[in-house]
Amino acid sequence: MPAEQVVDQARRSLHAVARTPGVPKPDPLLVADGVRRSFGGVNAVDVDHLEVQKHVITALIGPNGAGKTTFFNLMTGFDRPDTGSWVFDGTPLGGVAASRVAKAGMVRTFQLTKALARMTVLENMRLGARDQPGENLFTALVKPLWAPREREITDKAMALLERFKLDAKKDDFAGSLSGGQRKLLEMARALMSDPTLVMLDEPMAGVNPALTQSLLGHITDLRDTGTTVLFVEHDMHMVRHISDWVVVMAQGQVVAEGPPGEVMADQAVIDAYLGAHHDTDLGDDALLDEGGVIDAEAEAEAEAEADTEEKKP
Ligand SMILES: Nc1ncnc2c1ncn2[C@@H]1O[C@H](COP(=O)(O)OP(=O)(O)OP(=O)(O)O)[C@@H](O)[C@H]1O
Ligand SMILES: [Mg+2]
Known part of the structure; x- marks a missing residue:
């Protein structure tokens, strides 16, 4: 079946899914059960059951400290849960190290970009890249064994850099890129391993408005070419604009899920969310194209960028 049709079918199959937290999905790619992680008495993550539908874009939203990033960390092997298990694409991945999780096809990007500043973009x-034979001692010593693979990796990297319009920057230090370009680089790098599921932690944070549209386009392109997307975002315009399904977390738990329009109109969600986001209008999408909002966004992004700079070690 062509990718387009697969995506269409996956999205349409969500119409019949009940709007209850932890509801089963018609074709889940990731299924988590009883996943809990506490930090000094705080239940950062306390998810009874969550299923992420394959071939669609799912947004994970919730106030600051809701446990979204911790959930990503757990699923991708960057942190260990106190209890819980999860199955990705039919394979149990609980307790599996991050590198093996990536090999299994689940990759993530970071809220604060991890692009290595003193290495070049390329x-x-x-x-x-999924496996680099140059890093294995034996093959590293036998150049003919790894040279073709190295070339293949470079070709693939260049093709992705072109797709993300970063090819002209290939020899620049990652540290010299703008916040938005670093987000693009992280997304491009995540695609080097041909993932089945890409998890993006606040892809829009610190992104200049000039790059916003292209980032949105890249994310929908991912879905439309067969990659499942799960993303965390506070920008409700973006969530409403591109997600097929929205999961709401609060205090570690999944408290609501459903199509964006319905979830964002839900009073309990608005209450849970507005505790931390008094300025977020969950219900209005029309503002997306208005100049005033873009200016406000630009300001917020400039602040976010300054904030990110401060947090750097
Ligand atoms: N390494 C850690 N040590 C101690 N507490 C932590 C740690 N990581 C997260 N927490 C706590 O766990 C809770 C969930 O944090 P998390 O970063 O997952 O939230 P989040 O939903 O991603 O928030 P934000 O929207 O602000 O990024 C918070 O109370 C946070 O302070
Ligand atoms: Mg977070």
């Missing part, structure tokens, strides 16, 4: 991309 070097960063090459790090994302």
